[in-house]
Amino acid sequence: KAGVTQTPRYLIKTRGQQVTLSCSPISGHRSVSWYQQTPGQGLQFLFEYFSETQRNKGNFPGRFSGRQFSNSRSEMNVSTLELGDSALYLCASSLEPGTGLTGELFFGEGSRLTVL
Protein backbone atom coordinates (compact mmCIF):
# COMPACT_ATOMS: atom_id res chain seq x y z
CA LYS A 1 0.00 0.00 0.00
CA ALA A 2 1.50 3.32 -1.04
CA GLY A 3 2.04 5.85 1.71
CA VAL A 4 1.24 9.55 1.85
CA THR A 5 2.95 11.37 -0.98
CA GLN A 6 3.90 15.02 -0.78
CA THR A 7 5.24 17.21 -3.54
CA PRO A 8 7.49 19.01 -3.92
CA ARG A 9 9.91 17.72 -1.31
CA TYR A 10 12.04 20.84 -1.28
CA LEU A 11 11.48 24.34 -2.50
CA ILE A 12 12.95 27.79 -2.11
CA LYS A 13 10.91 30.95 -2.41
CA THR A 14 11.45 34.62 -1.72
CA ARG A 15 9.44 36.88 0.54
CA GLY A 16 6.17 37.99 -0.95
CA GLN A 17 5.79 35.02 -3.26
CA GLN A 18 3.16 32.35 -2.84
CA VAL A 19 3.51 28.59 -2.75
CA THR A 20 1.27 25.58 -3.29
CA LEU A 21 2.03 22.20 -1.73
CA SER A 22 0.35 18.96 -2.72
CA CYS A 23 -0.57 15.84 -0.80
CA SER A 24 -1.90 12.49 -1.99
CA PRO A 25 -3.32 10.43 0.89
CA ILE A 26 -3.23 6.70 1.35
CA SER A 27 -5.83 5.02 -0.82
CA GLY A 28 -9.13 4.87 1.05
CA HIS A 29 -8.24 7.63 3.49
CA ARG A 30 -10.61 10.55 3.23
CA SER A 31 -9.27 12.80 5.96
CA VAL A 32 -6.21 14.93 5.26
CA SER A 33 -4.50 17.13 7.83
CA TRP A 34 -1.65 19.59 7.49
CA TYR A 35 0.97 20.46 10.09
CA GLN A 36 3.81 22.92 10.22
CA GLN A 37 7.02 21.74 11.89
CA THR A 38 9.70 24.21 12.98
CA PRO A 39 12.56 23.91 15.49
CA GLY A 40 11.09 26.67 17.64
CA GLN A 41 7.38 25.88 17.62
CA GLY A 42 7.43 22.14 16.99
CA LEU A 43 4.44 20.56 15.25
CA GLN A 44 1.48 22.85 14.85
CA PHE A 45 -1.86 21.97 13.34
CA LEU A 46 -2.87 23.95 10.28
CA PHE A 47 -6.14 22.43 9.10
CA GLU A 48 -8.01 19.21 8.42
CA TYR A 49 -10.15 18.37 5.42
CA PHE A 50 -12.70 15.64 5.07
CA SER A 51 -14.94 15.09 2.05
CA GLU A 52 -13.73 18.35 0.49
CA THR A 53 -14.78 20.35 3.57
CA GLN A 54 -12.54 22.02 6.10
CA ARG A 55 -13.33 20.31 9.38
CA ASN A 56 -10.82 21.93 11.70
CA LYS A 57 -8.55 24.94 11.52
CA GLY A 58 -5.52 25.90 13.59
CA ASN A 59 -4.36 29.33 14.68
CA PHE A 60 -2.66 30.48 11.52
CA PRO A 61 -3.27 33.69 9.56
CA GLY A 62 -5.52 33.75 6.53
CA ARG A 63 -2.44 33.59 4.27
CA PHE A 64 -2.55 29.86 4.90
CA SER A 65 -5.31 28.10 3.05
CA GLY A 66 -6.09 24.68 1.75
CA ARG A 67 -8.52 22.60 -0.16
CA GLN A 68 -9.39 19.01 -0.84
CA PHE A 69 -10.49 17.47 -4.10
CA SER A 70 -13.06 14.77 -4.74
CA ASN A 71 -10.33 12.12 -4.93
CA SER A 72 -9.18 13.17 -1.42
CA ARG A 73 -5.97 14.74 -2.67
CA SER A 74 -5.25 18.00 -0.92
CA GLU A 75 -3.33 21.18 -1.52
CA MET A 76 -2.27 23.92 0.80
CA ASN A 77 -1.34 27.42 -0.25
CA VAL A 78 0.65 30.08 1.52
CA SER A 79 0.42 33.57 0.06
CA THR A 80 2.67 36.57 0.64
CA LEU A 81 5.43 34.44 2.11
CA GLU A 82 7.35 35.64 5.15
CA LEU A 83 10.73 34.51 6.45
CA GLY A 84 8.97 32.86 9.38
CA ASP A 85 7.08 30.56 7.05
CA SER A 86 10.25 28.56 6.49
CA ALA A 87 9.36 25.14 7.83
CA LEU A 88 8.68 21.52 7.09
CA TYR A 89 5.04 21.15 6.07
CA LEU A 90 3.66 17.73 6.85
CA CYS A 91 0.57 16.16 5.43
CA ALA A 92 -1.16 13.30 7.20
CA SER A 93 -4.04 11.12 6.12
CA SER A 94 -6.40 9.02 8.16
CA LEU A 95 -9.66 7.15 8.03
CA GLU A 96 -12.96 8.92 8.43
CA PRO A 97 -13.23 10.91 11.65
CA GLY A 98 -16.21 8.92 12.83
CA THR A 99 -14.59 5.51 12.75
CA GLY A 100 -13.37 5.70 16.33
CA LEU A 101 -9.83 5.73 15.13
CA THR A 102 -9.39 9.47 15.15
CA GLY A 103 -5.88 10.70 15.70
CA GLU A 104 -4.24 7.74 14.00
CA LEU A 105 -2.40 9.71 11.39
CA PHE A 106 -0.16 8.49 8.61
CA PHE A 107 2.36 11.15 7.75
CA GLY A 108 4.17 11.94 4.56
CA GLU A 109 7.82 12.91 4.45
CA GLY A 110 6.98 16.57 4.17
CA SER A 111 7.70 19.53 1.95
CA ARG A 112 10.59 21.64 3.19
CA LEU A 113 10.02 25.28 2.38
CA THR A 114 12.77 27.84 2.65
CA VAL A 115 11.84 31.50 2.34
CA LEU A 116 14.67 33.89 1.52
Add this chain to the structure above:
Amino acid sequence: AQSVSQHNHHVILSEAASLELGCNYSYGGTVNLFWYVQYPGQHLQLLLKYFSGDPLVKGIKGFEAEFIKSKFSFNLRKPSVQWSDTAEYFCAVNVVGGGNKLTFGTGTQLKVEL
Protein backbone atom coordinates in the same frame (compact mmCIF):
# COMPACT_ATOMS: atom_id res chain seq x y z
CA ALA B 1 -7.49 24.80 24.38
CA GLN B 2 -5.48 21.73 25.15
CA SER B 3 -1.71 21.68 25.57
CA VAL B 4 0.95 19.00 25.92
CA SER B 5 4.19 19.16 27.89
CA GLN B 6 7.16 16.89 27.44
CA HIS B 7 9.65 17.43 30.21
CA ASN B 8 12.74 15.90 28.69
CA HIS B 9 14.04 17.56 25.56
CA HIS B 10 17.18 15.50 25.16
CA VAL B 11 17.87 12.10 26.66
CA ILE B 12 21.03 10.04 26.26
CA LEU B 13 21.04 6.41 27.36
CA SER B 14 23.28 3.41 26.99
CA GLU B 15 21.95 0.28 25.34
CA ALA B 16 19.94 -1.93 27.71
CA ALA B 17 19.07 1.00 29.97
CA SER B 18 15.45 1.58 30.85
CA LEU B 19 13.55 4.48 29.36
CA GLU B 20 10.78 6.67 30.66
CA LEU B 21 9.70 9.82 28.84
CA GLY B 22 7.27 12.11 30.56
CA CYS B 23 4.16 13.59 28.98
CA ASN B 24 1.47 15.70 30.62
CA TYR B 25 -1.51 17.30 29.01
CA SER B 26 -3.98 19.92 30.06
CA TYR B 27 -7.60 19.58 29.03
CA GLY B 28 -10.72 19.14 31.08
CA GLY B 29 -12.59 16.81 28.75
CA THR B 30 -12.04 13.41 27.22
CA VAL B 31 -8.98 12.93 25.07
CA ASN B 32 -7.25 10.30 23.03
CA LEU B 33 -3.51 10.02 23.66
CA PHE B 34 -0.68 9.11 21.32
CA TRP B 35 3.03 8.70 21.05
CA TYR B 36 4.55 9.26 17.64
CA VAL B 37 8.16 8.58 16.70
CA GLN B 38 10.40 9.99 14.03
CA TYR B 39 13.50 7.93 13.26
CA PRO B 40 16.40 9.69 11.55
CA GLY B 41 15.57 10.32 7.92
CA GLN B 42 12.11 8.81 8.21
CA HIS B 43 8.60 10.17 8.46
CA LEU B 44 6.63 10.52 11.64
CA GLN B 45 4.82 7.32 12.59
CA LEU B 46 2.49 6.11 15.29
CA LEU B 47 4.14 4.26 18.18
CA LEU B 48 1.09 3.61 20.35
CA LYS B 49 -2.28 5.02 21.25
CA TYR B 50 -4.80 5.13 24.07
CA PHE B 51 -8.49 5.58 23.42
CA SER B 52 -10.18 3.91 26.38
CA GLY B 53 -10.07 0.80 28.56
CA ASP B 54 -6.87 -0.60 30.05
CA PRO B 55 -4.69 2.42 30.88
CA LEU B 56 -1.54 0.44 30.14
CA VAL B 57 -1.12 0.24 26.38
CA LYS B 58 1.49 -1.56 24.40
CA GLY B 59 2.88 -0.43 21.10
CA ILE B 60 5.42 -1.50 18.56
CA LYS B 61 9.03 -2.44 19.33
CA GLY B 62 8.43 -3.17 23.01
CA PHE B 63 7.22 0.29 23.98
CA GLU B 64 4.38 0.83 26.42
CA ALA B 65 2.65 3.80 27.97
CA GLU B 66 0.48 4.28 31.00
CA PHE B 67 -2.40 6.72 31.17
CA ILE B 68 -2.89 8.15 34.66
CA LYS B 69 -6.03 10.24 34.47
CA SER B 70 -5.60 11.85 37.89
CA LYS B 71 -2.19 13.14 36.86
CA PHE B 72 -3.09 14.00 33.26
CA SER B 73 -0.05 11.98 32.28
CA PHE B 74 0.80 9.50 29.54
CA ASN B 75 4.41 8.45 30.08
CA LEU B 76 6.26 6.29 27.60
CA ARG B 77 8.40 3.41 28.83
CA LYS B 78 10.68 0.72 27.52
CA PRO B 79 12.52 -1.71 29.82
CA SER B 80 15.64 -2.01 27.68
CA VAL B 81 16.47 0.37 24.86
CA GLN B 82 18.41 -0.47 21.74
CA TRP B 83 20.63 1.65 19.54
CA SER B 84 17.87 1.53 16.90
CA ASP B 85 15.53 3.38 19.27
CA THR B 86 17.48 6.57 18.62
CA ALA B 87 14.78 8.94 17.40
CA GLU B 88 12.60 11.87 18.32
CA TYR B 89 9.48 11.03 20.30
CA PHE B 90 6.34 13.14 20.34
CA CYS B 91 3.41 12.91 22.70
CA ALA B 92 0.09 14.09 21.29
CA VAL B 93 -3.56 14.43 22.26
CA ASN B 94 -6.79 15.00 20.45
CA VAL B 95 -10.16 15.83 21.84
CA VAL B 96 -12.76 13.12 21.48
CA GLY B 97 -15.21 14.33 18.88
CA GLY B 98 -12.73 16.87 17.57
CA GLY B 99 -11.76 15.00 14.45
CA ASN B 100 -8.13 14.42 13.64
CA LYS B 101 -6.71 17.63 15.07
CA LEU B 102 -3.71 16.66 17.18
CA THR B 103 -1.88 18.83 19.67
CA PHE B 104 1.74 17.76 19.94
CA GLY B 105 4.34 18.19 22.61
CA THR B 106 7.67 19.70 21.67
CA GLY B 107 9.33 16.32 21.36
CA THR B 108 12.12 14.43 23.11
CA GLN B 109 15.29 13.62 21.24
CA LEU B 110 16.52 10.22 22.42
CA LYS B 111 20.05 9.07 21.67
CA VAL B 112 21.03 5.53 22.55
CA GLU B 113 24.75 4.87 22.72
CA LEU B 114 26.38 1.50 22.18
